[in-house]
Amino acid sequence: MTKTSGLRVSGWRGGALAVAALVVCVIIAFVAGRFPVSLSDLVHALWSRLSGQPSGLPASVETVIFNIRGPRVVAAVLCGAALAVAGTAFQGLFRNPLVSPDLLGASSGSALGAVLGIYFSLGIFAIQGLAFVGGLVAVAAVYAVGSAIRAGDKILVLVLTGVVIGSLLGAGIGLIKYLADPYNQLPAMTFWLLGSLAGTDPSDILPLFGPVLVGTIVLFLLRWRMNVMSLPEDEAQALGLATGPLRFAIVAAATLVTAASVAAAGIIGWVGLVVPHLARFLVGPDFGRLLPTAAILGGGYLLLIDTLARTIAPVEIPLGILTAVIGTPFFIWLLAVSHRSWS
Amino acid sequence: MLLGASALIAAPHIARAATLDDAAGRVVTIPAKAERLFPAGPPAALAIYTLAPEALLGWTRGNSPQERAYLHPEYGALGPVGRLTGRGNTTNLETLLQLKPDLIVDVGSVNRTYIEMADRVQAQSGIPYALLDGRFERIAASYRLLGALTGRQSRGNELADYCEHVVRTCRDRIASVARDKRPRVYYARGPRGLDTALGGSINVETIEFMGAVNVAGETKGGLATVSLEQVLLWNPGIIITIDDTFAANVRNDPAWKGVKAVQSGNVHLSPTLPFGWVDFPPSVNRMPGLWWLGKILYPALFPENLTAVTRDFYTRFYHHAPTDAQIAAVLEGRG
Numbered sequence: 011m012t013k014t015s016g017l018r019v020s021g022w023r024g025g026a027l028a029v030a031a032l033v034v035c036v037i038i039a040f041v042a043g044r045f046p047v048s049l050s051d052l053v054h055a056l057w058s059r060l061s062g063q064p065s066g067l068p069a070s071v072e073t074v075i076f077n078i079r080g081p082r083v084v085a086a087v088l089c090g091a092a093l094a095v096a097g098t099a100f101q102g103l104f105r106n107p108l109v110s111p112d113l114l115g116a117s118s119g120s121a122l123g124a125v126l127g128i129y130f131s132l133g134i135f136a137i138q139g140l141a142f143v144g145g146l147v148a149v150a151a152v153y154a155v156g157s158a159i160r161a162g163d164k165i166l167v168l169v170l171t172g173v174v175i176g177s178l179l180g181a182g183i184g185l186i187k188y189l190a191d192p193y194n195q196l197p198a199m200t201f202w203l204l205g206s207l208a209g210t211d212p213s214d215i216l217p218l219f220g221p222v223l224v225g226t227i228v229l230f231l232l233r234w235r236m237n238v239m240s241l242p243e244d245e246a247q248a249l250g251l252a253t254g255p256l257r258f259a260i261v262a263a264a265t266l267v268t269a270a271s272v273a274a275a276g277i278i279g280w281v282g283l284v285v286p287h288l289a290r291f292l293v294g295p296d297f298g299r300l301l302p303t304a305a306i307l308g309g310g311y312l313l314l315i316d317t318l319a320r321t322i323a324p325v326e327i328p329l330g331i332l333t334a335v336i337g338t339p340f341f342i343w344l345l346a347v348s349h350r351s352w353s
Numbered sequence: 354m355l356l357g358a359s360a361l362i363a364a365p366h367i368a369r370a371a372t373l374d375d376a377a378g379r380v381v382t383i384p385a386k387a388e389r390l391f392p393a394g395p396p397a398a399l400a401i402y403t404l405a406p407e408a409l410l411g412w413t414r415g416n417s418p419q420e421r422a423y424l425h426p427e428y429g430a431l432g433p434v435g436r437l438t439g440r441g442n443t444t445n446l447e448t449l450l451q452l453k454p455d456l457i458v459d460v461g462s463v464n465r466t467y468i469e470m471a472d473r474v475q476a477q478s479g480i481p482y483a484l485l486d487g488r489f490e491r492i493a494a495s496y497r498l499l500g501a502l503t504g505r506q507s508r509g510n511e512l513a514d515y516c517e518h519v520v521r522t523c524r525d526r527i528a529s530v531a532r533d534k535r536p537r538v539y540y541a542r543g544p545r546g547l548d549t550a551l552g553g554s555i556n557v558e559t560i561e562f563m564g565a566v567n568v569a570g571e572t573k574g575g576l577a578t579v580s581l582e583q584v585l586l587w588n589p590g591i592i593i594t595i596d597d598t599f600a601a602n603v604r605n606d607p608a609w610k611g612v613k614a615v616q617s618g619n620v621h622l623s624p625t626l627p628f629g630w631v632d633f634p635p636s637v638n639r640m641p642g643l644w645w646l647g648k649i650l651y652p653a654l655f656p657e658n659l660t661a662v663t664r665d666f667y668t669r670f671y672h673h674a675p676t677d678a679q680i681a682a683v684l685e686g687r688g
Contacts, residue, residue: 045582201578324579326547
């Protein structure tokens, strides 16, 4: 971290830049879409909600703004923020820039839960509930097994346990897909696993917002300890930090936000892996600034991607595909121009 | 080498037998007897069951108790034998040989992948493998071919004649409807109703055959997800769905109330017992769906009583005369 690049913005100015970018993204997202809604429609509709007076707009425009596009914009921001926050926490905790929120099996567990829900033809709420619980249970299992093994480097054991249990869950998903009805259930599972916010409605927001808020607050309160945690473990312990309970709290909080996001939007890779790097690039490694910046960038990025996903064609483009296709060239460009260490 | 040798051993036995070209133009030996027929996938199982139930070796997946209620008590309850197409194979060839089939039948897409698959299985097992065209308009031709291959020409022709009659009747009636009078239909799948089938997709083959305008049909392809905004923009007058969760919820969903089909009560849940009337499996089960779709799309042109049509088709093809209560349950969408 000795060299700094010209792109680097110091202190809170980086944060201010990220907030400004997010606000612009939200406005674009509200006026862009298959159904035409102009900026003045949006202002009128919002004003009529605030003032309680009729807006004079067609009912379908209000439906689009408040029941379809609005919840979707909110959900995209929340999911993107959640994945970026969880990724930032995991990269700090595991002291490894290649770590993403699904390292300990949260995504695979959620996916297995959702696929089971589709297999048993459950309703939407039950499928999302199973996905959420599946993510929590998977990480709890990884954590329990990893902690029970007393040999060697604790972090390494935890990561390896996550990898093997993740592949076991992957096998479970494969088995359910194999058994599923190929005409009806299999396409539904495939779509779910590719990630989409197409079906978001107002009732989806609370189950997403609650866990994301709680997890993010916990991580933010632990920000100073997180900075110490990114030192080697013996140094952290020498500084008087109880690394065991702290690690548990961080994993629990990050898993909570990841599971809520996957339950709402399906599997979306890339955001949790790369956005933390962009945030570090903007505001540096201090966790207190890094976490909110990553949340804002992640939210803005996924919102932008989701806006594209629902506007460029009459049919939806899966988010998991778009995040990678658009994000990868951008990230490579950033790597090429930054000339600085990413650790 | 081994494969060549086994073909040589088998050769004298089948040398006298006559051959036929299957739908892919492959020369298939007509087996001396066709008492044991192996279906490569669900559409083939249905084709064999309707034509020669006594020769069916089993279903790809077993039928559920609800489905069995509409089928022949013995043949409808046959066990699962797995699938034999592409990488989704769930049968192994040794199990297949143990069943001693006289003929393997596959109904579906006739393309390079399936042709080579058929050639390979035929060479490995020494059992003749016939590929039949699964497209809706080829159902009658496939019945005639299957009848000829299994020595059941008259039964094959009987079923083929029936299908041709239904298809011709529907086509003639629709021909009189002007292009701009054709109803605009959105086909909904998934519990949220936001999965649909694009133009030319096998899932909406019968809807498009019935002359309806598939609102998602401008883009060609298979299944895809769309946003509710897009559905509002299309504003279809009729929604056909196969999802009972969606059908139950859509009427009370404020976000959907802007869609014309929902306002006018034109959301229709497709019958699915014992096999779907609109979508899957892509086989003859969609034949009664033509009458059902006809009544929805062009009420004035299709005055037939669906109960009578259903009883006739089920008795003829499914070998089981349904009761009035069973037919009512089918027409309601769920039994």
